[in-house]
Amino acid sequence: MIKIQLFNKWLLILITVFSVTTSFADGMLPEDLPQNNVVDDSIIDLHVDNQKIYTDPFKRGVTRSPAYATFGEKSFSDSRRIDDLRHLQDLRYYRVVGIVADEELQMPKILELNPDDFFGDEHQGYYVKIQSKQDLGEIRTVAKNLMVNYTDDLNRYIIIRFNEKNTLSNYDLEYGPFRTKEITVAHCHYLAALTKNKKMNCLQVHQHFVSDQERMATQNTATVGLSQFALLDFKEKPYEFSLEKLKKMTLEVTIDQFLGPHGFVITNINDNGISVTGLSGNAMFIPVSTFPINIDGSSPGSPASPTLVGN
Numbered sequence: 001m002i003k004i005q006l007f008n009k010w011l012l013i014l015i016t017v018f019s020v021t022t023s024f025a026d027g028m029l030p031e032d033l034p035q036n037n038v039v040d041d042s043i044i045d046l047h048v049d050n051q052k053i054y055t056d057p058f059k060r061g062v063t064r065s066p067a068y069a070t071f072g073e074k075s076f077s078d079s080r081r082i083d084d085l086r087h088l089q090d091l092r093y094y095r096v097v098g099i100v101a102d103e104e105l106q107m108p109k110i111l112e113l114n115p116d117d118f119f120g121d122e123h124q125g126y127y128v129k130i131q132s133k134q135d136l137g138e139i140r141t142v143a144k145n146l147m148v149n150y151t152d153d154l155n156r157y158i159i160i161r162f163n164e165k166n167t168l169s170n171y172d173l174e175y176g177p178f179r180t181k182e183i184t185v186a187h188c189h190y191l192a193a194l195t196k197n198k199k200m201n202c203l204q205v206h207q208h209f210v211s212d213q214e215r216m217a218t219q220n221t222a223t224v225g226l227s228q229f230a231l232l233d234f235k236e237k238p239y240e241f242s243l244e245k246l247k248k249m250t251l252e253v254t255i256d257q258f259l260g261p262h263g264f265v266i267t268n269i270n271d272n273g274i275s276v277t278g279l280s281g282n283a284m285f286i287p288v289s290t291f292p293i294n295i296d297g298s299s300p301g302s303p304a305s306p307t308l309v310g311n
Contacts, residue, residue, distance in 0.1 A: 089260075093233070099223075110159075111211075134170055
């Protein structure tokens with residue numbers, strides 16, 4: 001009888017410990033657990049290299065569509081389609097057919113935001129941090145220089161945010177807002193390449209409430225078609241695509257949309273062309289002015305050469 005009582009006692013202890021452990025961990029991810037020594041709760045770390053972008057705590061062995069999976073060369077090569085015009089494997093396959101720019105765009109470029117600017121049920125957005133300063137005058141100078149030198153290359157607000165949690169640098173210069181973390185990372189790499197700022201940390205984005213002053217205007221749009229590179233490539237493949245029809249195909253795109261290889265985002269559109277930036281930092285530019293295409297690939301001046309078609 002004593003042995004049975006001791007066994008039941010130890011069994012009860014083991015069940016209690018196991019229950020406490022599993023009740024805390026079930027349904028929670030490591031990033032959901034309480035964290036200590038957090039200095040800035042707006043920081044969101046992204047690890048693009050290991051492709052762990054999306055995390056689903058409710059996933060129970062379910063295989064999701066590649067569109068909701070991971071970014072990266074390997075994932076994309078396994079899922080892409082050769083006839084997906086939006087996601088061609090090489091950005092050189094695109095040419096600009098036309099650009100529609102809003103000439104009367106009156107969106108303010110620089111905003112100074114303080115904690116008192118936020119109230120009610122504002123939604124949250126993601127921001128790129130450019131740099132921080134202790135002095136308000138210095139951060140204003142940096143913001144004005146950025147606006148003057150790169151006006152045509154920017155399509156978001158330049159924001160001076162008072163940082164009440166950091167006494168070493170009271171003012172943060174940010175760029176935003178953006179809808180998703182991934183789009184923010186692409187714009188961070190674009191801005192770093194544009195300004196040649198190697199100190200920007202694009203593996204971290206910041207999430208803040210969006211003030212009522214940040215009223216986003218309609219973004220510029222562009223129409224793209226297939227370039228000579230794409231036509232020659234498709235001609236050599238045994239798919240029997242009609243070059244005449246491929247030449248006439250177009251796609252309307254705008255800023256923040258994905259274009260080209262998996263993980264590349266349109267980060268700006270202006271009169272010069274389309275800027276496309278990848279989550280790993282690769283940046284490409286699709287210019288407006290390019291050579292006219294020759295749809296059958298024959299040399300100009302030969303009997304079989306068709307009339308050249310411009311952009």
